[in-house]
Every structure is written in C-alpha cells, then in structure tokens.
Amino acid sequence: MTAKLRAPGWYRAALFLLLGVAFAYVLVGVVRTLMHEHTPWHDGQAITTVSLIAAPLFFLVGIGCFDYWFAWASGRPTRPEDHSSHGAHSWRDYFRVNTDHKVIGVQYICTSVFFLFVGGLIAMLMRAELAQPGMQFVDSSTFNGLFSVHAALLIFLFVIPVFAGIANYVIPLMIGAPDMAFPRLNALSYWMLPLAGTMMVLSFLAPGGAFATGWTAYAPLSTDMPLGQMFFTVGVQLAGASSIATALNFLVTIITMRAPGMSFFRMPLLVWANFSTSLLVVIATPFIAASQFFVLLDRALGFHFFDTGLGVGKDGYVLMYQHVFWFYSHPAVYIMMLPGFGIISEIISVKSRKPIFGYRMMAFSLLAIVVLGFTVWAHHMFVSGMQGWIRIPMMITTAIIAVPTGIKIFSWLATLWRGVLHLDTPMLFALGFLTTFTLGGISGVMLAMIPFDIHVSDTYFIVAHIHYVLFGGSLFTIFAGIYYWFPKITGRMYDERLGKIHFWCTFVFFNLTFGPMHVLGIEGMPRRVADYAQQYAPLNLAISIVSFLLGLSMLVFLYNMVVSWRGGPHAVANPWRALTLEWQVSSPPPIFNFDAVPTVVGGPYEYGVPGAVHGIFQSPAEARPTAGTIATSPTRE
C-alpha cells in the first residue's frame, strides 16, 4: 500500500488531494489567527477558495506530472530520453500521466467529448424548462446556474480543448516530428483540464448553487455571487493555463520540429490554423486569467477594482472588467474557430480531389484574423455605457474582419468547384459547416451594425448567432475532424451509414432548433430567462421538441464511435488517399510515429496533379530530385 502511495498514480493523487485540502485548511486558519480574526478556523468560504487553488495543484503533483522536474531541479540524475511514460499498451495507460502526443490527443478528445455530453444534458434541462412559459422544473436561480455551467463547460472544456486534442494527435504526425517539443508539459496541460471541468460541475454542490453569471462572469455580479462563483474563477484559471501551455508547445513544435523540406508554405493548412490559434492563445488568454485574478482578489482579499461608493476619487471602474474580458474573449471566438478552418481545408481538398484553392491566401487570411481579432473587442459592449465614440471604429473593424473569413469561404467553394466530390460523413459535415457557418457569419455582420445590435442585445438573436458559429461552425468541424481521423486514431473504420444518419439528423434538427431563435430574438424575447411572455410560447415549444431530437442524434454519434472503436473493420493506412504525412504511416501510427523522419518534397494538397508527392521516407540527401522521378512542388497557373 505504501508503495502505491509513493509511486505516481491515482492512489498518490487521491492522497495528495486530501493533503491539498488539509493544507488549505491549515493555511487559512494560521493566517486568520495571525490577523486576529474571530473564529479563525471556521471560515468555510476562505477554506473552499484556497482549497480550490491548492487541491488541484497537489493532485497534479500526486498523479506524477512534476516528478521528472522535481528530480531535475534538485540535481538528481534524470534521463532526458527516458521513454518509460511514452505510449499506450493497454487502456490503463490512458488513465495515467503519459507523454505520447497520440495518447494525450485521445485523452483530450475523450475528456472534452465527455464534457460535451454533460453540457448537452444541461441544455436539455434548459429546453425542458423553456418548453412552456412559467416555472416547471427548476427555480430561476438554478436556471441561471444551468446556462452558465452549460456555456462555461462547452467553451472552456469542449470546443477549445477538443481542438487542442485533435491537433495534439495530428500535428506532430503532419509535420513529421516524433512527438511534441515538450512532452511532459503536454501531459501537464492535459491533466489540468479534467480538474477544471470537475470543478465547474461541482459548483452545483456549493452553498448558494452553481455560478450564475453566464460564461462572461461580469463584475460586479461575479464579485457579489455566492461561493459557486469561485468554482468558475479558479476553474477558468486552470483551463486557461492548460491552453497557454499547449499553445506554447504547438508553436515551438511547429517552428522547430518540421521535417526537412517542409517550409512554412508547404505546411498543411491545419498546421497553419493551429499556428495562428496558438499565437492568439499565447497573446490573449493571459487577459482572461487577469480578469479572473481581479475577481479573485476582489472576493478573497477585499480589493476594489470595480466597486463604486468608496468616495470621490477612490472609485473603481466597473467597465474595466468587460474591456479586459473581451480583449481575451473576442480573440477566443477565433481560438474556437481557426482550428476548425484547418480541419475543413484538409477535408474539402482531400474529398474533392483537388488542390486547395488559394493556399497562400488561406494562410494569410488566418494571420489577418489573428491581427484583426484584437481590434474588435468592444463590439460586445455597444450597450454597456462605454464612451460612445468607441463604437464606430469597432463597428468598422468588425465588418472588416468578415473579409478574411469570406476569403476562406470562397476559397473552399472554389476548391469544390468541378471537384470529384466524395460525399461521405466527414465531407457532409464539412459542407454542412459551410452552410451553417456562413449563416452565422452573416448574422455576425448584422450584429456588428450598431443600431441592429442595440435592438437585439441580450435577446435570443444572440443565442441563435452564437450557436450558429459555435455549434454549426465549430462543432460541425469537430465532428468532421473526428470522423476524418477516426481510422487513423483507432485503426478501425466507423460505420458510414450511422455517420450519415448522424449528419442529417444533426443538420436538420440543428437548423430547426436555432433558426427560429433568430425570429424570437427580433421579436424581443430576452435570453438568460427561465420564464417568458405567452406570445413566445408556440415557437419555444417547437424549439424544445426539436432540440430533444437534436440531443438524441448525438447518441447515434456516441454509439457509432464506441461500437466502431471496439469492433469496426480494420482501417488501412490511408483510406482517404490523402497526401499529408499522417496518412503515410500505419493506422494507428507506430509508437514513435516514424522509423525515419520523412522528407517533404512538395505541397500538401496536390490532388489530381499527376505524379505529385508530398513526403517520402528518405533522407534529404537520397531525396534529391533526379530528372522526372519526383514532381517537385508543381507550379500552377
């Protein structure tokens, strides 16, 4: 037993979790004693707050994320090329600290899909409550908690990390690297996620209920909330730290570990997309960390960043929260979209057997979105009472940012043009994405217009818009990506028929659920309410019924994934006849990806170009082009 408690793993993690709570209890007690507080050992709020910070860190130490670094720091002997924690031989290896990017990718995807279903179930509860006006199942503050946890889980625990998971699996393979640049950091960034998600779900148990401030947690609402708010404040810090660490890892991997011959303009667009996303994460995510630090300091240590009423010349500035928050959270919507753009570029090119149209413009438009993404944040604040003049430049930049996105949409359409379309599940989701995301983009440009935005602020139009871009946009690309790389990841084929059923159910019910919300919004139904006026009742009932069908269609996906993974037909190495490097190794790939680092000799999308090759398994010296044998990056007219 003591051996189990000493070795890294779940036993030690559980022990350390308890130690973390004990540490928090003692720390709070000692500090409060020193400050001569009344009843220093009985402050549940303070103990919970400190526990929320300390217990996850202790857990991470316990499960073994830091063992190597502790040994290194104390000067004990370490072996940098120790691969004992690399790779999975049984399902148990997925439940421990593992440094293999493929294992971590699967860990990421499974964890975030789990939270997708948790968040989806919460949405079902909300739709049940909203089926009729009046109160049926939950009271209004529980309802506030439901939509807040729904949004927080799906944004911070699903969309952002599932993209990190897919990229984790695919990118080192795509660029011809044996692993990520910092495998141990990679493992650490994964293990922070389940902790953050668990924390957010557990907030329902906090006295006063779950955090009920929406995913935006505006001050001063968040600084006055009951204890449940701390579960969000700290949980977001964990998810944010995880996301920064992964982004840093991606950037270093992409910059320093590409295969010989893979110049920046020979990288697949998924790599470009994650490069851009990672830039956004590294630059923007610290802002949400800071905004939650402000809330934490306000709540825990009595700071006054936002409070007014301290006296003239001493007041805080309440809108500062929104500025700092949206300076992250607007780029965050691109963090939640750009990797999806990458996935779609891969699939559309492969499945229409044509080179991607305008490869360089696709790459440059990603970078343009990165830059412009930082210039539009205050369009979320048109009715906040900020200085009126800021609204005009923000309206203009918001309209401009639709241009690079439009370039991408038209490039995809041009790629499809006269292609040989293979309409299987990944492609269907890609085409579905083009439709729904364009609709979401159009309602986005509508919202950029100040007069219209004022009219529909805080109505169901906003709910419709965000679900068209995040569900119809991001989630469709995620489904497309999961189906597309499923054979590579599991070595099995999914069931095509079930995949198509899943697509058509999702596509139809999605539009029937969220499409009518535009109408509700323009008619003035406010969002974030459990009860509403009688006039909205028929449409809401219809939406609720369809949304349950949408929920059920997710079960088709789950069934397909589980059954195919266990017993689907074995997949060949390259079922899609794709050129990118991850398809040139076996399915699933060998434990260290490549026996020899491949050499890249051409662009990644030369489908339909006779004799075109992207990568070959020879060293650069052997791969020197001899006349006529290899088509080197063909120049197109």
Added chain:
Amino acid sequence: MEAASASLHAGEAEHHGPPAAHRSSRVDPQMLGMLLFIISEIMVFGAFFTAYFFIRVVQANPWPAAGTELPKLVAGFNTAILLSSSVTLHWALTSVKNGNRWGLRAGMLTTFLLGLTFLFVQINEYVHIGFAPHDSAQASVFYGLTGLHGAHVFIGLVLLLMVTVRAFRGHFSPEAHRGVEIPGIYWHFVDVMWVIVYCSVYLL
C-alpha cells in the same frame, strides 16, 4: 552476441527511442518556449496595466489616493538592488561559459540573495505603507501590480534556487549551460518589468 542481445530485448522492441527530430529552426526549442512564455507574462502585466489605466486615467482618480504616499526613495533603492542582481546573474553566466565554476556558484548565490532581499524589502514596504487594498481603487491597483510582480520575483527565485542547487551539485559546463541561461532570461524579464512598474506606479 549482438543477435543474442537483440532477441533478449525482442519483448521491448517498441521501446527503442524515436528518431531524432529534424531541427527546422536555428532557435533553441527551450529558448523559444521561454520567449513565448514571457510574451504571455507580458500580457498578464498588460491586463493589470489596463486596470491601472482605467482607474487612473479614464476614471481620473488622483494618484496616489488622497492622504496616502508611496515610498519612492526606498523603492528606488530596491530597484537598484534588483537591477544589480541582473548584473551578478550575467556574471554567473559568463563564468560558466568560461568554465569558471567558482564564479558560477558565487554569481548564482549573490543573485539569489539579492532577489530575496528585494522581496523582503517589498513585503516590509507593504507592512509600513499605511493603506490596505480595500481602502481605494488606487490601493487595489498598487497592491495588484506590485503583488503580481512580487509573485513573479518569487517564481524567479524558485527557478534561481534550482539553478543554484544544481550549480553547487556540479552541474553545468561551458558546453551545457542552457539551464543557467533560460531561467536567467526569465529573471531579466522580471527585472525589466519592475522598472516599468516602478516608473508607472511610483514615479509618474
């Protein structure tokens, strides 16, 4: 003989190491990682400076709050202490590059002690400054910015302590000194950031 040992290890055949990754950039991965991390850190400070900007400039609050005073002179001396630690750190790095083991150890130890002194002076300043974070928004910003920086000094000190321990245990050589260089960059960043914090919070 070779064949025998190969069959002996057949069961662990997949435990061979990966092929060395191709280096597609002249930049050191660890160095690049640290630089990106510093960019991220700069943005955290940027957010706290945003709070400073809104509360001091947009809200037009007097700075510091009426009836309070900031110890410019003591903090100025403290600035000098922190900046000199950057010099001693550079001395340590130059020493290890030249194979001067004594210089490495002395330099690291001095740097660590100077950093520790800075942190103590800062905490002492908090104790005697005469206002608390909850007194005014300006006080919140003051404690927020200097506290954030103090936390970074603490992280930096932990890194320096690791380097010092390893230096005394005989690690690092003229060929392998990345373990000194990269935490060193972080420490220089913490120093530069202090100059900005000091200028904007105390002097301006």
